[in-house]
Amino acid sequence: MSNERIVIIGAGPTGLGAAWRLNELGHANWTLLEQSPYAGGLSASIVDEQGFTWDLGGHVQFSHYDYFDRLMDDLLGADGWLTHERESWVWMRDRFIPYPFQMNIRRLPREEMMACVMGLVRLYKEGPAHEKPANFGEWIDATFGTGLAELFMRPYNYKVWAYPPEALDFSWIGERVAVVDLERVLRNIFEERDDISWGPNNTFRFPKHGGTGAVWRACADRLPSERLRFNARVVSVDAKAREVRLADGSTVAYDRLLSTIPLERLVEATGQTELAPWAAMLRHSATHIFGVGLKGAPREDLAKKCWMYFPEMNCPFYRVTVFSNYSPNNVPDITQNWSLMAEVSESPEKIVPGDEAARLEEVIQGMLNTRLIESREQIVSTWQTRLEHGYPTPALRRDEALSQLLPAFDALGISSRGRFGAHRYEVSNQDHSLMQGVEWVNSVLQGGEEITLHHPEIVNAPRR
Numbered sequence: 267m268s269n270e271r272i273v274i275i276g277a278g279p280t281g282l283g284a285a286w287r288l289n290e291l292g293h294a295n296w297t298l299l300e301q302s303p304y305a306g307g308l309s310a311s312i313v314d315e316q317g318f319t320w321d322l323g324g325h326v327q328f329s330h331y332d333y334f335d336r337l338m339d340d341l342l343g344a345d346g347w348l349t350h351e352r353e354s355w356v357w358m359r360d361r362f363i364p365y366p367f368q369m370n371i372r373r374l375p376r377e378e379m380m381a382c383v384m385g386l387v388r389l390y391k392e393g394p395a396h397e398k399p400a401n402f403g404e405w406i407d408a409t410f411g412t413g414l415a416e417l418f419m420r421p422y423n424y425k426v427w428a429y430p431p432e433a434l435d436f437s438w439i440g441e442r443v444a445v446v447d448l449e450r451v452l453r454n455i456f457e458e459r460d461d462i463s464w465g466p467n468n469t470f471r472f473p474k475h476g477g478t479g480a481v482w483r484a485c486a487d488r489l490p491s492e493r494l495r496f497n498a499r500v501v502s503v504d505a506k507a508r509e510v511r512l513a514d515g516s517t518v519a520y521d522r523l524l525s526t527i528p529l530e531r532l533v534e535a536t537g538q539t540e541l542a543p544w545a546a547m548l549r550h551s552a553t554h555i556f557g558v559g560l561k562g563a564p565r566e567d568l569a570k571k572c573w574m575y576f577p578e579m580n581c582p583f584y585r586v587t588v589f590s591n592y593s594p595n596n597v598p599d600i601t602q603n604w605s606l607m608a609e610v611s612e613s614p615e616k617i618v619p620g621d622e623a624a625r626l627e628e629v630i631q632g633m634l635n636t637r638l639i640e641s642r643e644q645i646v647s648t649w650q651t652r653l654e655h656g657y658p659t660p661a662l663r664r665d666e667a668l669s670q671l672l673p674a675f676d677a678l679g680i681s682s683r684g685r686f687g688a689h690r691y692e693v694s695n696q697d698h699s700l701m702q703g704v705e706w707v708n709s710v711l712q713g714g715e716e717i718t719l720h721h722p723e724i725v726n727a728p729r730r
């Protein structure tokens with residue numbers, strides 16, 4: 267086996283996955299550099315001053331890999347997890363509608379239900395479109411019809427992505443959006459049946475203690491501590507000299523570099539100015555996370571819900587998680603407390619106005635408007651943060667930019683992987699990210715193929 271010096275930038279799931287695999291394969295010549303004092307990246311968790319635990323946005327694990335599952339069992343032990351049914355809902359028109367929305371339009375006011383059905387009927391009458399949609403907006407219209415598009419798909423997607431659907435591609439969709447089966451929609455209406463996406467086979471698990479971050483802290487703790495360097499921020503990379511420079515002025519030499527920092531920042535750090543126009547084509551959105559700790563217990567209709575989508579303009583958030591439902595240990599005392607976590611998107615095309623206090627106020631008012639809480643008196647703790655890099659946007663021409671950027675770096679001995687390193691939304695969850703790190707090591711040490719990076723459609727296909 268080669269004894270190349272491998273340097274990894276970032277101790278999120280991707281960097282930790284690579285480090286784990288190197289260790290597993292007995293390759294000892296590696297160093298991991300992380301700017302924060304802790305591991306986890308976007309999958310870290312924090313505990314606020316009142317003792318509420320928060321993730322950086324509601325994290326649940328939908329694994330596509332046996333390797334990932336085995337590692338999760340190993341890291342927290344079989345007893346370290348709680349398993350939940352994945353109950354998700356849409357709140358609109360002052361009521362909860364089960365997800366997927368399009369299957370449950372019977373819950374809408376009659377006029378709106380009719381508009382959705384008519385839109386679908388028109389689509390079926392027209393037959394398959396001859397031309398491929400040019401963007402996500404056109405794809406929505408061609409898949410859902412005008413009724414569903416106007417009522418839910420367009421407003422909701424703008425709220426999540428923070429870009430108009432016309433600015434997005436639709437190639438990322440794969441398994442993520444359930445498309446419409448008209449016969450089933452009609453049957454649900456006539457039989458007055460809820461068509462829910464959860465059930466015995468639709469479960470997810472969550473750490474019993476410490477939030478999602480517990481997984482990644484455990485992973486880092488099991489790696490040789492002398493190879494992990496925290497508070498080590500990389501400020502530049504000299505691709506010719508094969509050396510990274512840290513904020514404290516020191517340098518670290520490498521033969522191969524795995525970077526998990528945002529791709530456009532890697533372009534800046536390496537001074538590869540000829541790549542800058544491609545990097546400028548990439549888009550991302552920022553995410554504001556708001557934790558609201560409450561006294562008492564959730565209302566009965568919230569007692570089993572996992573997360574809820576909010577397409578309407580009566581609140582700034584697109585999603586709220588009942589975070590105390592994920593683990594009773596996410597709150598200081600489950601007999602006295604419960605908790606909600608809200609997410610708000612931002613981009614240059616969707617500015618979130620106001621300062622921190624004003625934004626929090628908007629979120630609390632939104633929770634009142636949508637009846638998640640009854641009064642401000644219930645609130646015993648608030649916590650908020652803004653993630654500049656929240657979602658890697660599947661913007662138009664993204665793949666063209668990536669097809670220039672990633673190979674150009676590979677040729678320099680630098681591999682850019684992970685949620686913002688590879689910038690592919692469709693393979694940017696924790697399991698995908700960890701496996702991007704693992705598969706990168708397999709390719710370097712064993713000549714394996716990086717399936718996750720190159721073939722999202724294979725890894726995201728229904729579980730083998």
Ligand SMILES: Cc1cc2nc3c(=O)[nH]c(=O)nc-3n(C[C@H](O)[C@H](O)[C@H](O)COP(=O)(O)OP(=O)(O)OC[C@H]3O[C@@H](n4cnc5c(N)ncnc54)[C@H](O)[C@@H]3O)c2cc1C
Nearest residue numbers: 276278279280301307308323325326500684685694695696
């Ligand atoms: C709102 C939200 C909700 C999500 N929900 C889910 C979910 O439900 N399920 C799921 O599986 N995933 C979810 N994710 C995705 C999950 O957080 C990511 O898959 C995962 O954290 C990506 O790992 P990564 O290592 O690629 O990147 P990151 O987690 O971003 O880690 C990159 C690391 O690099 C470090 N770094 C950056 N720059 C430097 C530098 N210059 N020098 C040194 N270190 C540096 C950072 O500090 C960070 O630790 C969600 C993400 C968000 C934002």
